[in-house]
Amino acid sequence: MEEKRALPFVAPALIILCFVSLYPLVQGISRVLYSFRALTGKNVYSGLQNFVLLFRDSVFVHALLNSLVWTVTSVAAMFFVSFLLATMLNSRHLRFRRAFRTVTLIPWALPGVVVSLIWRYIFLSGGPLNTALSGLGVTYPPAWLIDPHVALWTCIVANIWMGIPFVTIMILAGLQSLEGDILEAAAIDGASYLQTQVRIVVPSIKKVILIILTLESIWTFNSFDIVFVLTKGGPANASMTLPLYAYTWAYGSQQAGYGAAIGIIMLLILLSVVVLYIREVLQ
Amino acid sequence: MRMHPVKQVLLHVAVLVMIAFLVFPVLLLVFNSLKTQTQIFASPMGIPHGVTWDNFRTVIAGGTFLVNLRNSVIVAFSTVILAVIVTAPAGYALSRFKFRGRTAFSMWLLATQAFPGIIMVLGLFTVLKVYGLINQLPGLVIMHTSFALPFSIWLLKGYFDKIPIDLEEAARIDGCTRLRALVSIILPLSVPGLLAVATFSLLLSWNEFFFALVIMRTNESWTLPVYLARFLGSGGVVQWGPLSAAALLVTIPVFILFLLGQRYLVSGLTGGAIK
Numbered sequence: 001m002e003e004k005r006a007l008p009f010v011a012p013a014l015i016i017l018c019f020v021s022l023y024p025l026v027q028g029i030s031r032v033l034y035s036f037r038a039l040t041g042k043n044v045y046s047g048l049q050n051f052v053l054l055f056r057d058s059v060f061v062h063a064l065l066n067s068l069v070w071t072v073t074s075v076a077a078m079f080f081v082s083f084l085l086a087t088m089l090n091s092r093h094l095r096f097r098r099a100f101r102t103v104t105l106i107p108w109a110l111p112g113v114v115v116s117l118i119w120r121y122i123f124l125s126g127g128p129l130n131t132a133l134s135g136l137g138v139t140y141p142p143a144w145l146i147d148p149h150v151a152l153w154t155c156i157v158a159n160i161w162m163g164i165p166f167v168t169i170m171i172l173a174g175l176q177s178l179e180g181d182i183l184e185a186a187a188i189d190g191a192s193y194l195q196t197q198v199r200i201v202v203p204s205i206k207k208v209i210l211i212i213l214t215l216e217s218i219w220t221f222n223s224f225d226i227v228f229v230l231t232k233g234g235p236a237n238a239s240m241t242l243p244l245y246a247y248t249w250a251y252g253s254q255q256a257g258y259g260a261a262i263g264i265i266m267l268l269i270l271l272s273v274v275v276l277y278i279r280e281v282l283q
Numbered sequence: 284m285r286m287h288p289v290k291q292v293l294l295h296v297a298v299l300v301m302i303a304f305l306v307f308p309v310l311l312l313v314f315n316s317l318k319t320q321t322q323i324f325a326s327p328m329g330i331p332h333g334v335t336w337d338n339f340r341t342v343i344a345g346g347t348f349l350v351n352l353r354n355s356v357i358v359a360f361s362t363v364i365l366a367v368i369v370t371a372p373a374g375y376a377l378s379r380f381k382f383r384g385r386t387a388f389s390m391w392l393l394a395t396q397a398f399p400g401i402i403m404v405l406g407l408f409t410v411l412k413v414y415g416l417i418n419q420l421p422g423l424v425i426m427h428t429s430f431a432l433p434f435s436i437w438l439l440k441g442y443f444d445k446i447p448i449d450l451e452e453a454a455r456i457d458g459c460t461r462l463r464a465l466v467s468i469i470l471p472l473s474v475p476g477l478l479a480v481a482t483f484s485l486l487l488s489w490n491e492f493f494f495a496l497v498i499m500r501t502n503e504s505w506t507l508p509v510y511l512a513r514f515l516g517s518g519g520v521v522q523w524g525p526l527s528a529a530a531l532l533v534t535i536p537v538f539i540l541f542l543l544g545q546r547y548l549v550s551g552l553t554g555g556a557i558k
Binding site: 005006007008009010012013014016017019020021023024025026027028029031081084085088089091093094095100102103104105106107108109110111112113114117118119120121122124126127128131132161164165169170173174215218219222224225228229242243246247250251256259260262263264266267270271273274277278 | 286290291294295297298301302304305306308309311312315324327328368369370372373375376377380382385388390391393394395396397398399400401402403404405406407409410425426428429432433436461462465486489490492493497507508511512515523526527530533534537538541542545549552553
């Protein structure tokens with residue numbers, strides 16, 4: 001009985017999701033079996049050849065490692081900065097709390113492309129950051145966007161900046177759901193800030209933290225805009241990440257099959273993150 | 284409990300430093316939009332003296348800005364409307380009915396978050412091509428709606444969960460159908476939740492870059508994020524003044540709507556996550 005009644009309500013979403021989520025997923029994955037032949041201008045069946053080529057591709061391995069560094073450092077930094085900010089924004093001793101909280105949200109509303117433009121300007125060789133560094137007496141400030149050792153980290157900074165508002169607001173909501181007297185009791189017992197957070201706060205808002213870490217890791221791993229606008233993966237692939245590498249193959253070189261192979265590896269990594277999350281939550 | 288005054292000052296200083304880190308980059312954008320190229324490079328961080336509006340005139344008069352603005356507005360608002368219409372009943376069903384496949388449906392919604400853009404764009408390209416929707420606004424609307432759906436359904440389910448079930452049961456005893464109950468009792472109570480979905484899908488669609496870049500192939504069909512990226516990559520020396528003016532024009536409309544809707548978005552997101 002219930003099922004028949006639920007169907008009309010779920011049907012529109014279900015139909016749309018089948019057309020634009022399930023079918024494209026299967027279709028996109030199946031592209032890996034084909035390769036583009038420039039001579040004939042056609043896509044021909046090539047079996048698992050794209051995967052064979054992929055595992056011999058040193059740029060792919062490099063982009064994979066970059067993507068892991070990009071995701072883990074971004075999410076870790078976002079989390080620590082946001083946690084600190086959220087606990088401060090939650091403090092009863094802070095004045096103008098509401099105003100501060102609203103201002104914190106600002107980077108969230110900006111399009112990724114605009115965020116990237118802003119940081120590209122900040123990191124220009126003769127731009128604001130290097131001018132400030134020169135003022136502080138740094139003789140040779142790094143060429144943030146063109147030094148192969150620095151370029152990826154430059155992108156990471158921009159990404160952290162963009163992610164802070166969402167993470168902060170979610171943690172703040174978690175903190176607000178805590179009973180005030182727990183923290184009060186900890187303070188009376190003489191617990192330090194660090195002890196209170198690690199022993200009491202983090203365990204009590206573990207569920208929120210898990211969902212934030214999962215979503216933010218997925219979004220960061222899939223993120224395209226910042227690296228595309230800041231460095232295009234350069235110089236010489238130094239800051240190449242998987243989404244950009246897949247795009248370059250699929251739309252720069254028309255090798256959709258090779259792009260799909262990269263995408264499938266990404267899918268496997270991300271689905272394992274989701275499975276980890278579900279297992280952790282179901283426990 | 285009182286806080287030591289020194290500690291309290293330190294707390295405020297620390298918050299201000301972090302807020303400055305979040306706000307100062309945006310201020311730079313505003314400054315640049317009001318400066319000439321020479322002024323920008325003479326003092327990369329300075330407050331503009333002798334404000335010029337030329338950058339804004341250049342952007343609006345030249346290129347495809349206005350056409351691309353129109354595209355962005357159409358796509359974003361269609362996405363919002365479609366997302367609200369589709370997610371409200373789905374969120375309601377997830378919240379109120381126990382049906383077979385309910386858990387599977389929820390898991391699927393979470394899993395969609397993990398699908399890499401490249402796979403989806405390769406697959407969707409094929410679907411859209413069949414219906415002649417490549418380079419067409421409806422094609423992009425469908426894509427954006429599909430990204431907005433999972434999160435919005437989840438958000439609304441959380442919202443509906445908080446509305447006491449007795450309200451509709453009373454109405455149904457009075458002879459109301461499920462749909463009537465949803466439309467005339469639940470939805471009016473869920474306006475904040477619906478506004479959260481609207482704000483979320485508006486931001487998502489207005490800011491989305493990757494799919495618009497791949498699907499919208501001609502200058503006239505670009506949306507604003509693609510316009511900005513092409514502006515930057517158009518070759519030669521980057522004209523930071525006009526580019527910043529354009530970026531501001533892209534940001535401001537949706538930023539104002541965001542400020543109006545953020546309250547609902549924040550409580551909607553956090554309401555779902557905390558439970």
